[in-house]
Amino acid sequence: MKSRLNELNHNIDGETILLGMMIVVSGSMLVTADNYPTSAARFPQVMSTVVLLGGSILLLDNLFPSLFSISSSESLTDVSESSEISEKLDEVMEEPSGQTTSVLVTVAGLDISKFEVTIFLTVLYTASGLVIGYIWTTPFFVAIYSKIMDISNRHVVLLALLSLGIAYVFMDLFRLPLNEGLMTGWVL
């Protein structure tokens, strides 16, 4: 029992959260579908059941890999016809040197992965743009991102101006209300 708990603790990762999210979403959609007429409920019920069952099996496999071996089930394609080709395929598919997802940048004395910085900045940019208008936040997002990625100051300014130009084109050509946000009348 203790070893199972240790295994469970050790195996919780990003995939667990991804599967948990899909299971919760499909579970709630399955329950809610009961409120609709049969013809409107049938399709979401079938699909949410498949996601719920499949996701639960994958979650168990993810948490207790010693008990299950679902994720290693075989694929129909056998691309590599010879071991030589297979070796070459592996070679090519390897990440080029120094290009792993753990590339770090230093922000305020802290080492953070570039991926995390990008996600954080994009979420912040999306949210702040919705609140005050993208025309105001876009140059700042591009400038801050570029600065963190060690781009020279001259190029940071050029990129920020380019992004402002893009925002104006979208506002003018596609009539997007990028100068508006929740604070200035846009209704969400």
Add this chain to the structure above:
Amino acid sequence: MISIALGEIATSFIDVFSWPTLLYILAGILLGIVLGAIPGIGPIIGIAVLLPLTASLDGVNVMIMFVTMYLGGLYGGSISAILLNAPGTAGAAATTFDGYPMSRQGKAKNALAISSVSSAIGGILSVGILYLLVPVVTIIVLSFGSPEYFLVALLGIAMITVVAEGAMLKGLVAGSFGLLLTTIGIAPMTANFRYPIHPLLYDGLSFIAVLIGLFALAEMFKLSGEGGSIAKDAEEAGLEGSIIEGVKTVLYNPITTLKSGFIGMAIGAIPGSGASVSNFVSYAEAMRSDDDSKSFGDGNPRGVIASEASNSATCAGSLIPTLSFGIPGSGTTAVLLGALLMHGIQPGPSLFSSDVGITYSFLAALVVGNLVILLLGVSLITRFGVITKVNVNYIVPIIIVVGLFGSLALRINPIDVVTAMVFGILGYYFVKYDYSIIALVLGVVLGPIAEDNLYRSLQISDGSPMIFVSPSQPISLAISILIVILLLFPIVKPMVQRLSGWTN
């Protein structure tokens, strides 16, 4: 019948050579080459980002631009594969095996010329085969009704779940999750607002925003983690060699070129297995059948021919399931399917009967696109190396900005920006944990079509699901059996192998 088809083909060529269609083809090829040559970018991001911006333009011309952009991207991927040993797209991965060694041996120009000539020949060959296949596909497509279309949507997801990388169950869950998400919003048959999380979701999720999130934003998140310019890290190869020698090499190896083109075309037609699979299979076949197979990997030009002829041919091949049944052959064709639907061009019978001219226009555009690749590849080879040196840190924030604005442009609904953002993060984790992103996209794109046809089928049969397996509906029955076989095969195969192991 033949004279009508020939007339349509002739008209399609006149159309693609007319203004402004020719401009769309040139723009598509050039954009595709540039995006394909930058490792990590690829034509799929360009198409996803441009998609919402083309809503007001002529649908057929826009589709011609996107199809040629796909073709250009497949060729462009070979430039960085040859010069930097870093394939611009997965479809050019096998090109690195012999293309890069050729560069190191002072034959970069030979390799680039081989790439453009074999790409063009492979591409034109596959379009030629496709012209011959159109009448056969027409007969099949015209015999389909609602039950068949519902089952074909399921078959597409089933095939992708088995063919795509990673485990089958993961693909099945991803595809079903995509189908499930399309049920948010107004129900097509009863006008019920399903899952009313927010009034802005009344019309459901925008599949364009989903495509931008999954293909543009997720890829940018991934690229930002990798960082920098690949050219900066890779040892730069000088552009030496002979273009004429490269062209001659392809012409002296017609069997390898034609065989690889045929393999690329056939694999492209299988849903879920695009150029990323065909270039390896063609390379393996060229190596297997070559008298000097040991020289493969050390700069054998036939390795470059095999990979490049097949990946260009995949483009035409993947249009077969996309245009006929609405099942994309690859990630890029999934976005192309989204573009077709956005521009009101419905895949299926009409594209092979009343609107067959549109299908022929796409094929004619591919022929012209391949000729443009041939001309550009041979004449501008020495200029293309510059593209590969672009630092992705300059591209990432601009694509994020354009992607988010693009997702907003179609409906001017703030929820679409949130959708793109959420699917961007979701897409990153899907790729990271080997969940098929194509299955998810296919679910989102095909969801409304599948539900609509399910509803109509059940109306025809008074609610009985037997319509899908009834012997009186032989096509439905055959597709149902095929789905079951596809889903059970990966489970049954290891069991059979284990049993045969015991008996041995």
